[in-house]
Amino acid sequence: MKSFLLSALLCSAFLVSTQAQVVNSRERVPFSNGITYSLPKTVIVVQVQAVKTIKLVGPYFQYTERYLGTRDVITKNSITWSVQNVKVSTKAVPDAQNTYVIKPDPASSLSYVSLTPSGLLCGLNVPPVTETSQPEMVQPKPETPNLEFNNLILTEDLLQANSIARMAEVAAKQIYNIRDSRINLITGNMDKMPDGRAVNLMLQKMDKSENDLMELFVGKTVTVPTTVTFEIIPSQEVQNEVLFRLSTEDGIVGRNDLSGQPYYLTVKDATTKSNAGMDRGGDNGLYYRLPGQAVVTLSDPTGNVISRQTIILAQFGTIESLPANLFNKNALKIRIDPSTGALLSIEK
Known part of the structure; x- marks a missing residue:
């Protein structure tokens, strides 16, 4: 029409x-x-x-396999770009x-x-x-990328360590302690259990602390x-x-x-x-x-x-x-x- x-x-x-x-x-x-x-x-x-990927070697990378049993570790600092x-x-x-x-x-x-x-x-x-x-x-x-390694759990043993090898050993023990505490919290194997919200906050802090300590060994990747x-x-x-x-x-x-x-x-x-x-x-x-x-x-x-x-x-x-x-x-x-x-x- x-x-x-x-x-x-x-x-x-x-x-x-x-x-x-x-x-x-x-x-x-x-x-x-x-x-x-x-x-x-x-x-x-x-x-x-595009994404800029920065890989940084952890200060304890040489002791990763000895204390954590893994070879998945960054051994060289690098910067790469990708579309x-x-x-x-x-x-x-x-x-x-x-x-x-x-x-x-x-x-x-x-x-x-x-x-x-x-x-x-x-x-x-x-x-x-x-x-x-x-x-x-x-x-x-x-945001300015965080290119520093954080080790916020400064125990007495870690402060008294007089060598990189000793510091790596103490940091590895802290990782295992955090993992044990997480298992106890999840399974309820504690004398006094916190309420649900407190449990979530504690788990988040444990995850953050373990990640910071793991980066000391395996290195960190920033994008x-x-x-x-x-x-x-x-x-x-x-x-x-x-x-x-x-x-x-x-x-x-x-x-x-x-x-x-x-x-x-x-x-x-x-x-x-x-x-x-x-x-x-x-x-x-x-x-x-x-x-x-x-x-x-x-x-x-x-x-x-x-x-x-x-x-x-x-x-x-x-x-x-x-x-x-x-x-x-x-x-x-x-x-x-x-x-x-x-x-x-x-x-x-």
């Missing part, structure tokens, strides 16, 4: 002349006080979440190459355009669409997360271009910093070329987009794909127009998607 209505409107539109004009702002505008609107182009937003997650999203910005000026004409509905605050076209005779702008990401200041955002506005396909590099010392660095390993971005046009737009019907009409599609891929230094997503990419499509004669009817309502520039509907 909508397609029949559109066809009827198009056929009848050519029977009546109009003074409405629409010209590209890059050209010489032959009139003043025009209404300016823009079609969108798509920004690809890539959020990269944990990649999120791809999009946002629309005005396309300076496709910004148009409408000559005001009270007899034409072209004079009743709706725009977003940034000037993107929403349609004619319809309420403007509120832009759902993404809030600017404010990265919380990372520091970080997120970096990249914005790309491709005008054509992108094939294996370096988006960023990952450095062992500095984490995510720029594409030209050769201290890091490269991560590659590919943007492949996936637009269905068989989609035909409406006949332009000459110049001076209302311009809109038939947005395209693209497959965005991010690969690691070895070529493994870590993210692949299909997105709508406005600039990979085509520019179409509705004929100017169509807009003699002031009651005509046209809806345009401001995020893609696509024609959504035409109604009386």
Whole structure:
């Protein structure tokens, strides 16, 4: 029914002349006080979440197997970085190459355009669409990682120990004492049992104390997360271009910093070329987009794909127009998607 209505409107539109004009702002505008609107182009937003992993050798690591019976121990200090997650999203910005000026004409509905605050076209005779702008990401200041070893249970034996070997022996005994106390608390093998809340608090403190003491032997691992955002506005396909590099010392660095390993971005046009737009019907009409599609891929230094997503990419499509004669009817309502520039509907 909508397609029949559109066809009827198009056929009848050519029977009546109009003074409405629409010209590209890059050209010489032959009139003043025009209404300016823009079609969108798509920004690809890539959020990269990386984690810095710090491994520290415990001061008693040489005595771990002797006193605790395990070889699972950190024997060398190290810092490594890894990409944990990649999120791809999009946002629309005005396309300076496709910004148009409408000559005001009270007899034409072209004079009743709706725009977003940034000037993107929403349609004619319809309420403007509120832009759902993404809030600017404010990265919380990372907490200073605790790189110290804690030994808060300073018994008399530990304070009197005169060698690393003796200190390791005393610390190991403390670990076994904590484990024995935990078993007694859990099994109720105590002269006087505390209430439920007190039991939970005691267990938490035991776990914390045992973990601190175990780190003296097996070492400790500290992780520091970080997120970096990249914005790309491709005008054509992108094939294996370096988006960023990952450095062992500095984490995510720029594409030209050769201290890091490269991560590659590919943007492949996936637009269905068989989609035909409406006949332009000459110049001076209302311009809109038939947005395209693209497959965005991010690969690691070895070529493994870590993210692949299909997105709508406005600039990979085509520019179409509705004929100017169509807009003699002031009651005509046209809806345009401001995020893609696509024609959504035409109604009386």
